[in-house]
Amino acid sequence: MNVIVLMKQTFDTEERIRLVDGQIAEDGVKWIINPYDEYAVEEAVRLKEQQGASVTVVSVGNEDVAQALRTALAMGADEAVLIDGKDLHDERAIAKALSAYLAKTPFDVLLAGNFSIDNGAGQVAIRVAHQLGLPHVAAITKLAIDGGKATCVREVDGDVQTVEVQLPALFTAQQGLNEPRYPSLPGIMKAKKKPLTNVTLGDLGLSADDVAPRVARIDLSLPPKRQAGQRLSGDVEAQAEQLADIILQATGQAGAR
Secondary structure, three states: OEEEEEEOEEEOOOOOOOEEOOEEOOOOOOEEEOHHHHHHHHHHHHHHHHHOOEEEEEEEEOHHHHHHHHHHHHHOOOEEEEEEOOOOOOHHHHHHHHHHHHOOOOOOEEEEEOOOOOOOOOOHHHHHHHHHOOOEEEEEEEEEEEOOEEEEEEEEOOEEEEEEEEOOEEEEEOOOOOOOOOOOHHHHHHHOOOOEEEEOOOOOOOOOOOOOOOOOOOOOOOOOOOOOOOOOOOOHHHHHHHHHHHHHHHOOOOOOO
């Protein structure tokens, strides 16, 4: 069984976001595997341990992304692929590059995070499945592989749903699927010797026009600072009236009562 994990490197969740000249400042920032992608890597490694699967992690980005890929290798993945993505600027282009690579690579299971904590678009993996004509199941919290069939549980509003699909297929991981392991010292040492292949867009047969952005960011700003709170006074009835007035004023309906 060949398992491929689509992985992204993101800011550490505890990093403070700073803007300089309308751009996110990256100097001195700590980078990590996107937390939802960690669930995908862990699930792939468990399939390796349980069923002897071969695990490849694939990411798109600049040379700095090798750091996150090495972490995934230390967790137990067998090899890593870094697609040069410094000139890719939207989800469509990234999905195009991943699809071009996957079209030439045999696999049985594709795993990815449900979404990334930076952009939060949740588009790339689903776009890849669509472009490759694969069945896909999003936000899974349980996965079982039996031969050429996968049975998984996914979250739906207020409930869960059990889905069965034929492989190959793509699955996006939700919190609760597993508990990602920490790389061990032996794993970190072994990761240094595992293959990490660099792939260019030219290697994939893609031109600049193929991955030209369809979306442009026109502005980026931090949210306004939160205003000081208000303390309501009086008994419960008086506080309820004050709260109603505040809500009506905020919605432009002052005097509606």
